[in-house]
Amino acid sequence: MNSNWKQLFEILHKPERLIIGLMSGTSLDGLDIALCAVNGSGPATKLKVLEFTTVPYSIEFKREVKAIFSRRDADLQMVCLMNEKIALQHAELILDTLETWGRIPAEIDVIASHGQTIFHAPLALHGIPDYPNATLQIGDGDHIAVKTGIITIADFRQKHLAAGGEGAPLAVYGDYLLFSKQGEDRIMLNIGGIANFTYLPADQDASKVFSTDVGPGNTMMDQYIQQHYPGLYFDEHAAIASTGTVNEALLTALLTNEFLNADFPKTTGPELFNLGYLSRAQELSGTLALNKEDVLATLCACSAKVILTAVQKCFGVTATPHIYMSGGGMHNPLLVNMLKSGLPKAKFRTTADLGINPDAKEAVLFALLANETLVGEKTDFGKREGVPSIRMGKICLPD
Known part of the structure; x- marks a missing residue:
């Protein structure tokens, strides 16, 4: 042999x-x-x-x-x-x-x-x-x-x-095998460059399970930092974004895209959500002169909003799912606080609570x-x- x-x-x-x-x-x-x-x-x-x-x-x-x-x-x-x-x-x-x-x-x-x-x-x-x-x-x-x-x-x-x-x-294939639990609706939320999650229903019915990208996670924030702050690759602990203010006009423009309204499951990447996408949104909203801190705060709010909208689409506004986070975005306190504020009844944890380093x-x-x-x-x-x-x-x- x-x-x-x-x-x-x-x-x-x-x-x-x-x-x-x-x-x-x-x-x-x-x-x-x-x-x-x-x-x-x-x-x-x-x-x-x-x-x-x-x-x-x-x-x-x-x-x-x-x-x-x-x-x-x-x-x-x-x-x-x-x-x-x-x-x-x-x-x-x-x-x-x-x-x-x-x-x-x-x-x-x-x-x-x-x-x-x-x-x-x-x-x-x-x-x-x-x-x-x-x-x-x-x-x-x-x-x-x-x-x-x-x-x-x-x-x-x-x-x-x-x-x-x-x-x-x-992620759906591994998440289902490792993390499904009878009696507990779970969202396995990974906030990488692109944010995605796996939905694990409480009845453990595999035919209901799905994974989907939901939109930008860290990608536009990281690209913006690398362009405007030489020597930095990301906004560690949201130190810069936390000093800014969310601009609602820019946020609305960032959230206006066919992908964000498409049904699950779906997938995307930096090919769509990039600095060109940001520039077009700034042009549409008249915010090209917005200071860098406010741009970063708004990009963070955009990432939070697409995640919140996706979770609410699955469960409704008053949902109480168990959300287990992983990926670099879980280390962004501004983003995590926005998520917790938007879903006050959800239970946020990390996969460390399930025995896996997030x-x-x-x-x-x-x-x-x-x-x-x-x-x-x-x-x-x-x-x-x-x-x-x-x-x-x-x-x-x-x-």
């Missing part, structure tokens, strides 16, 4: 698998690396996070990724080169991190790599007739597998597209998806558009 398949066969029959989950988001702050011990599969999955770290990217590496990120005019040669370079960089960070943790590659069964999204183009966003939903994550899985010597499962989003989805968000959650979810690729049976999410009942990921062998 081929030695790779023999190794896979042995992994499939282990009572517990050690899986490294990787996540590099649109914020480009660094690589999240989560080492997970996973038992079972499907609703019987038991997962424990053994180690977690975020390795910051260098300024030069961020610059290289940004040169091709969310750009229609990206240099095709650089896209090709960065596909390999990102993978090699991630592999090096994994090996360094394993050494820091006192572990060796031979201990790890599988790496689950999300890759780096550089462009997201669902039909609802690109609007080009006769062309399908599309998305592109780079950071080739074969390069990671060969450099680390560890079987790597990568490129998860393409199967979602092939089965009729929009390629995002994928900063690690997305990396953990990809470890879980890899486990399902290996040993899981398909969970039936019904026939709803955008939530195909599938297993995802391509298996990349070390040799």
Whole structure:
């Protein structure tokens, strides 16, 4: 038997698998690396996070990724080169991190790599007739597998597209298995560059579960900071935005977009919500001369509003869902206070209350998806558009 398949066969029959989950988001702050011990599969999955770290990217590496990120005019040669370079960089960070943790590659069964999204183009966003939903994550899985010597499962989003989805968000598949609870309506709210959530009904009926993007999370705030405050990548603890005042005219213009009124599930990205979007909103509202603090405060209010509107669309204004937060936006006290004020009866927590470090959650979810690729049976999410009942990921062998 081929030695790779023999190794896979042995992994499939282990009572517990050690899986490294990787996540590099649109914020480009660094690589999240989560080492997970996973038992079972499907609703019987038991997962424990053994180690977690975020390795910051260098300024030069961020610059290289940004040169091709969310750009229609990206240099095709650089896209090709960065596909390999990102993978090699991630592999090096994994090996360094394993050494820091006192572990060796031979201990790890599988790496689950999300890759780096550089462009997201669902039909609802690109609007080009006769062309399908599309998305592109780079950071080739074969390069990671060969450099680390560890079987790597990568490129998860393409199967979602092939089965009729929009390629995002994928959190529904892991959230349902890890976090559903009988008798408790839950919203698993992730505030990354784009804000998204998974709805988990109290009756645990998988056919009612869905994940959806809702609109901008941190992306426009971070882009604005990087443009106007050299040396800063984000507004830490909302120190700048908290000194500003929300401008209602600008806020109204920011909230005027077809995507924000579209039905769930839906997906978007920085391809829509970016500084060009902000500039157009300022022109429409006559706020081009607005001071920077007020712009940031208004961008924060915009993110809060799209999240609040989406939750209220699911549950109503007087709803009392349990909302478990993750992602960088949960560290923004101004944003969190706006959410709590807008949903005073909701119970806000983080996934730490469910035993998962909220900063690690997305990396953990990809470890879980890899486990399902290996040993899981398909969970039936019904026939709803955008939530195909599938297993995802391509298996990349070390040799």
